[in-house]
Amino acid sequence: MMTATIPHDLQPAWDLAGAQVQAKALEVALQKRLFEVLIEPQTVEAIAQKLALTSNKVSVWLELLWSMGYLEKLEESHFGISVTTQRYLLVDATQSCAQAVLFRLQTLRQFGEQFESLLSNDATTASTSDISPAWAQAAKAQIFEEQRAVTVPALERILSRYKALDFDPNKPLHCLDLGAGAGLISITLLQHFQNATGVAFDFPATADVAKQHIAEAGLSKRLAVQSGNLNEDYPTGQFDLIWCSSVLHFMDRPQQVLQRIAASLAPKGYLFLLHAEHSSDQQQAAKVLPFYTPMMMKGNYLPQTEDLSRQLKSVGLQVLQSEWLLDFPMAPVRLYLCQKGG
């Protein structure tokens, strides 16, 4: 008998339709704290009873979550949680992204619902003063979780790969984290460079969130917080290392911010610039565009291929290295490691 081994060309379209059901199943699991219920493996009947749901429907829901890799089937008809769920989706896990995943599921679904109306109206981004409280809230919730579980481990891998950066170990190093969010990136930089001082910069209310994390890490003496609106203000000081990730998307004039970054770098100083880009490679673009289309439709900036390397050169920075990083929150980013001339 002949069996078909190659999926039909329409399979990706069917997968998309099915993904809507998968997304809802995960969203409801997070809202109902299903994974907490399953820390101790349970039967379908016990789960249904604990959540006050109908057991034959719960059984279908659990099978779907099992097929998605979030649950495991154990002996004697018990369901338990998978390793990924245990690590990232329990609310109290040390690397929990439960709030962040729920946030992403909900906001991208809401965007999907507005898609058609956005195509025919001229709505652009809300003014920066309007969105500033939302950023502070994000820094307490999804940015904090994603920095802790995803960005900080990625930063540690980057730092171990670029050990050769020629910093004089006897000379104090001054670092800047521009658009610091929850502040965990600057905290990690200062823990890595033991002789460093630094500045974390963000909107005032977001900077307060970072300040609290910096105090909890015992770094308040070495790591200062400055705040303002980056469309108008810029941190004071001259820096040996500047980190700027996923910030230019929100700037009115990204090129002007790059100019200010270049001006505030010390001679021979390094810039780590990390942003999602619209790649000319179709497969790479497919990994980025679903997550950035909502922002672009609201007037935000997504750099095109070569945009940033051109702009970095035009502000006098040398691009030493550029590479795609796949281990960043939500979508790949392109890292540009740059240096200012001596």
Ligand SMILES: C[S@@+](CC[C@H](N)C(=O)[O-])C[C@H]1O[C@@H](n2cnc3c(N)ncnc32)[C@H](O)[C@@H]1O
């Ligand atoms: C997507 S988050 C990235 C946070 C952090 N860099 C990271 O990679 O985890 C963007 C950050 O830029 C900050 N931001 C956006 N627009 C800003 C503005 N006009 N002035 C100051 N900060 C701004 C937000 O408050 C937020 O913390």
